[in-house]
Amino acid sequence: MNHKTIKNPLFMVFTIYIFYYLLHILEYFVLRTDQTWVGEAIIHKLLGIIIMAIIACKLRISKNEIGFKNGKHLLYILLGLAFGLGVFFIAYGAEFLLSLNNGNFKSFELYVSAYAIDSNIGNRTELIFFLICIIGNVVNVIMEEGNFRGLFLRILETKYSFLKSTVISAILFGFWHVAGPIRNYVDGRQSLKGMIITSLFMLVVSALVGLKFTMLTKITGSLYMSMSDHFVNNTIVNILHVVTNTGADELMTVRVSIAQTVSFLLVLIWYFMWSRQNATYNEKQTGYRESCSYN
Template sequence: MIENRRLNPMKAIMIIYVICALFRIIEYMGLRTDQSFFGEAFVHKLAGIAVLFWAMRYFSLRPADIGFSGKSVLRNIFYGLMLGCFVFGMAYAVEYLLQFSKGNQPTLQLYVTSYAVGGNIGQQAGLMFFAFCIIGNIINVMMEEGVFRGLFIKLLETKYAFLKAVLLSSVLFGFWHVIAPVRNLLDGQISPMGAVMSILMLIVTTGITGAKFCLLTKITGSLWMPMADHFFNNTVINLLHVVTLSGVDEWQVLRISIAQTASFVIVLIMYWRSGAHHKQTFRV
């Protein structure tokens, strides 16, 4: 087991993180699959899953040891989807009412786009594109939750308390997302100041969201609920759009901020009321 190895958790994590980040850079800067027919950056996620399996084998970890427990799978997936549905339902309602009050005649439309910092890209209604979106987001949550909330928390807790492990994992998760504005800057699509603001926004918002996923992992003892919530968050942004007289998804950042703030507060209350802070993180 992992406890029997001479382990420097931060060193191990940084090696794994850098390997995964290199695959991410290659895809975003070179392959650019998110700007292609597929509309999803999935290659580096598949590579990340391969790295995750390698790390599990190296540290003699079973899937249940990092949160892929066989207990209460369907129940936790259902709760995760319901959490996402509730907070985004509220966020869409607020956005819709605000746009309606301004006379912008908002409507909700269902089609596939790729998420981008400055607004969603593309508009596809074919079943194949819906399938790409669903499959791509499943691959995404398996890799990110497995690595950041599963493996990293497991390694960090060999030396640090849970909340410190949450902080370290979430900071790395925040920096994981800066590649998009960096690419936009290099492509001349945004100014240096715009890139800096986007980077800071992404580090803070995705860092907080990552911390929420860590708390959900602690509450349930597995990755299934954070995976389901993560999947719903990403998928609804790709599929459900607010169209007005003046544009599409103009207040997307506001919508996401409302949903994630509400979600974080709900999960934080659940964390303290459930007594999860007294329990082992991964309960096999």
């Protein structure tokens, strides 16, 4: 496709990101939709999808180039769901064993809550709240994957290498997730020290998760596996809870850390294997063409 010329892709991406972040802050600190019965900060995500589509249209970037490709999308969605559920099975299992060893485990429970890195808040068991949670997280992954692993990368790669573009996108994705801890501090729910530690944790973990999602997108050639894995990451901690004699989800940080570490390492190994296989194939193709040219 004949793209519109982008003179300064980094400035363009940063400008779009700042605009998204202003919407993000508005909803988190003013509207606070996630603290209402909706339970999700969904307004800026919907706007982000609309804005993404408008910008892509203006730059003449197709939905296929962003990563919303037809073809094996159902397969990759199922693979992403299976992969996400698999690593969280390991993480929940580890949390269960830790709680059991401490003589503190009570039960696993299904209910919808508002997610926080140190705990989960709320206890909603009506079907409507499960549906809202699912819909909200679908909107979330379309917006975040479509922009961070789709639009932003396509813009950045007009000037920078895939590696540089990936690192820039991952850093932006990391900072995207520090608004929550900052709000907790502003609301008096967290100390300054706690806010700093949690923000750094979220920054590093989210950046690494962003790298993982980008590798999945590169390997599969579309956004669908990263979107479905992202969906599991966000949804399962909102609906499946580890209840102990002293509370619920007390080892949330441990669970998330185990899941994301295992997930990142597996995708990293897969990416290196895929890169090596791809490089070998390209070498063979080059050798074949040179041989045909010589003959």
